[in-house]
Amino acid sequence: MDVIFLGTGAGAPTRKRNVSSIAIRFDQSREVWLFDCGEGTQHQFQRASVSPAQVTCIFITHMHGDHLFGLPGFLSSRSLQGGSEKPLTIIGPEGIKSFVTLVLKQSQTNLSYPLYFEEITTDGQVLDLPTARVECAALVHPIKSFGYALHLPDKPGRFMVEKAVAERIPFGPLFGTLKQGEEIELSDGRRFSGKDFIEPPVQGKKIVILGDTSACPAAVELSRDADLLIHEATFAPEAAKLAAISGHSTNIDAAITAKTANVRSLVLTHISARYDDNKASAMLAEAKEIFAQTMMAFDFYQMTV
């Protein structure tokens, strides 16, 4: 799957970084899940070769404006585009439904597609969606902020063609039967079970996207053994006190969480507007000293997981 960073700044947009939004495009279904929708996200879509019509789920981590204020515009514009009759589900903290419905009602906006809501009411809530199982955890921030762990389904194990060929099993329908894990009998009387020709399933990926948060045990627990952790790094270490007071993390906090949780890779995002490119590079280097597999997101940064 592809992870596309549409907005990587904190609080307010700058020339280089728009406010928060991350798109995940799944390989098979090509559907897109959006995580947060800061103001201007619909403009970022136009530059990122992702179509709003592909978006089937929007997860809002928390109700702060830099994660939310692009949502009404996005929903409205999606209505005007081809293929936009596909339903859309918005998942987020309590209040997301009343926020969206009030804006749509007062602006007399009629959408061309069905809109559904799923409000997260309890810490640890799990959503069993066809594309992935999503685990929700409450983090530490001045308002309720969630982290989402996406558990993708396991992939079936590979069929060992070479083993079947070595056993002189004829190509054709018998291969298909073996692939299904069923038994076959050859004309020479030999019997085989498909289970012996299929490798163990490949464990599905785990991707964790955290809302704004201070360093906390819940972030570590949710991120345990993830293939990818996307963590805010609003502040540099010299602003650690400010980070703690405002419910945010430093680059060092994020790196320690990644290391403690034994994730495979870490991406830092939600960088304060006070830091220029040089400072951001320094923050990345500092984080790498603690957790080597760290990257820093920038707008339109795209990675394949």
Ligand SMILES: [Zn+2]
């Ligand atoms: Zn924020």
Ligand SMILES: [Zn+2]
């Ligand atoms: Zn916030």
